[in-house]
Amino acid sequence: MRSRCLCQICTCGRHHCPQETTRIYENSDVYCPTTEYLEKYPTYGNVLPAQSLKPKQGFRAYGGKMEGMTTFKSDYRPHEIVQQLRRVPAEYKPTPGQIDLGTTYTRDFNSFKVQPVARVRPSERPHVTKGKLDTIPTYKDDYRAWDIQRSDLSKPEQTYCPPTEKFGNSTTFQDDYVPQETQPRQNFKPICGVKPPTAPFHGDTSHRLDYVPHQLEAQPARPKAAYRPPDQPFEDLTTHRCAFQGLLGQSAKLCRPAHRRVTQNAPFAGSTEFRESFQPWEVPPPAAKKVPEYVPPPGAMQLLSSSRLDYVPHRTARVVPIRPASHRGNKKHPFQGKSTTKEDFPAWANCRRGLIKQQQQIPRSSGKFDGVSTFRSHYVPHKLTPTESCKPLNVPFRSPSPFDDVTMYSTEYAPKKQEVCPASHPSPPGYVYENTDSRGHRFFRRVTPTVKAF
Template sequence: MTKLCICQICTCGKHRCPHRPYGIIGKGDQPCAVTEYRSEFIPREGGVRESYKPDYKIQASTVPLDDETTHKHDFIRYALDKQRSYKPEEVYTPHGEFDSLTSYNKEYTPKDGERARPIRHDAQRKISAPFEGDPTYRTDYRKWETGRTEPIRHDAGYVPPSDPFRGESTYTTDYLKHQGAMRQPIRPDQSVLQSKDPFDDRTGYRTDYISHPQQERFQRAKEQYIPNQVALDSLTTHRRDFTPKDADRTRSMKPDLQGFRSNAPFDDATTNKTDYKPWEVQPIQTHRPDQYRANPGEMDLNTIYNSEFTPKPLSKVTAMRPVERHGTDAKFDGNTTYLGDYRKWPGERPPAIRSQAGYEPPSMPFEGLSTYKGHYIPHDAGPQRSFKPDSTAYRSTVPFDDATMYRTEYTPKEIQPCPATFLDTPRSGFVLHHVEPTGHKFYQPQHELLQTQYQQQQQYPIAV
């Protein structure tokens, strides 16, 4: 069933749907201009909203500038004394001799030992007598007489088994699942490493170290703090200049949270509820494969290889060995075709070609006439004619033949009016099908409507 809008029916480009006022011919897939927001939310009359931005005014003062700064007022100049020199603390050096005997010097004493001798092997002894004996290779690996390996051929064809196929593989029948116990950890027993003897914590440091009394460290006496007797002037620039002012509370710039309210009931009729209707869903039918059926009759297992390639009597292939060459005691003949045919002929260098006599200048005086002047004689010629066409156009007395191909071939046709012009009239070929809630109209061709009615009459005839 075909449902068309006025934009799709129009062929002249002048009729457009109010829902698509900017549509173009042939581009009916553009979005509809009428939306729920434009139809439901009607603009209300209202004035210009007042700005909450405060007025910008410059706060000017006529009081003269006071150049007395905080630095000039608070920081008073005091007399400075000479800085005392700082002497570092004296390093305390204990008296007596230092006992440098450690456990290393006590336990590891120098020992007397001989120098290690280099290990040298005796030289290999050579035996002058020849070796007599058979190696393991000759005694164990003997040469056996072997014949040609015969090809493996099946004498009879394939015989299918008579037992029915059970569907069990060799892996399933041979490899059975056994219940095994839990694997024991490979971690060694920690009880072996434990000892019942008390821990011996007597080290060389504890036994050999002797604690000596240490004198007290020299401490310098701290200077006692003497507070200032002058009272502190706590008047700052901030307290003096920024005095409290009487001012009202700043008004809030936040707008009121009172939106537009309506007492009309909410229309919950959405496009999803009106257009998308629930349809009955049938369960998915699974495809069952066809049951296997064996072909009747016996299978001919006789192949072309078994029928054509039969065993043939063959003889052993003789080895292809090259013919051995025997040495010749005759004298070498060095005469070749080149030495016999191409003989050396006596030849000398050709003499240079030189003139018999020297240059002799002519005895006649030079006339000064060249070949160009003697052969090419100048001739008198007029100015060259211009090949530029005349400015006068070609004129003919024959009447103009205006019989063009367009006038002879293209005959005037009758212009069909736009079908959108006759909508909602008796001459229209389209019938109104339905109107959407948004006001969008859809039309159906009249011949499809008549065809649908005719099919319904044929399917459900009226009883007379």
């Protein structure tokens, strides 16, 4: 039978084993009932902490006095600065004759056929496979180039015909647009033919006219049932406690492979799969490209372009401005200084407006002030009547009859037998002490009672 800890035997929740420090490197398969660390994080073998590869700090500061000499001061040699001679530009003289529109590019350029450039990439070496790495990609192995022919254009050729007249061609909008007459839409709004009533509103509705009131029957009074206390005592057992029975199961096993310790003294093999499969080879230097000698073309060069041959010049008349002629030069007559605004809007005679004072409605008193205000002269004093207090007097209630101390709790309460926690005893009854683990948990084994035969 599985042993139980003192923490599991306790039923009141106040008895626990003394917890000690947790030992990390201890290899024990003892179940801890109070923590979940051993269930979630299984223990590993004896693993030493990794050594630090950080170099030791061996720098030592210089203890002597520092000199004020630097490398720049010790190695620098000043040189004499000589002023450079300024070149005087030659005087510009324009070349005689007309300007030739031919450029150096149009004279000296000769078109020639371009051949594809030879690859500088070294020839591919035969791949030697040793069963470790296949360097042939899937693209080279599965891809096959197709012989694709260039498809002809299905677009019809459009020959452009220049117009004979100025702005003679019509636009796409003028060709495709057909003007139509717009008709007004029909109005679907109903005619307002409802006439407001002339008679006054009585407030009679169909509910008020058709409603017939009915008299309700009196419901019989239901007698209240007298309370009867239960005969059996109350049991604090739930459905879960009655129906649930714990089942003993096996602990889960680890599926992790066994840890193999790596020896640090073994030498490291410097050969890798990449070094064995990819070995360096010599790359020849790229071949220098031979530039052919320039041979000028025979004959003279025609400097006529397609714009000069096809362009037809047109004589256009100068556009006459629509603005009126300026009369600024005619200054024979003196300036009159009259305008339409001055003639139609003459200046009015303006005079300053005087102050507007409001007449005083309340006449001022002529006699001497008596010192009596309106409140004092018109106030009528009244006699105050105190309000009676409805608060009851603070007098203790005394009754000649004796006090009846009978309550519902005293009549219906059924006392139960108080159970004692088995963990409160130094040795729990029905258990035998087995051992104590490193964390301080005391484990006990249940003693099964012996059944006597008849």
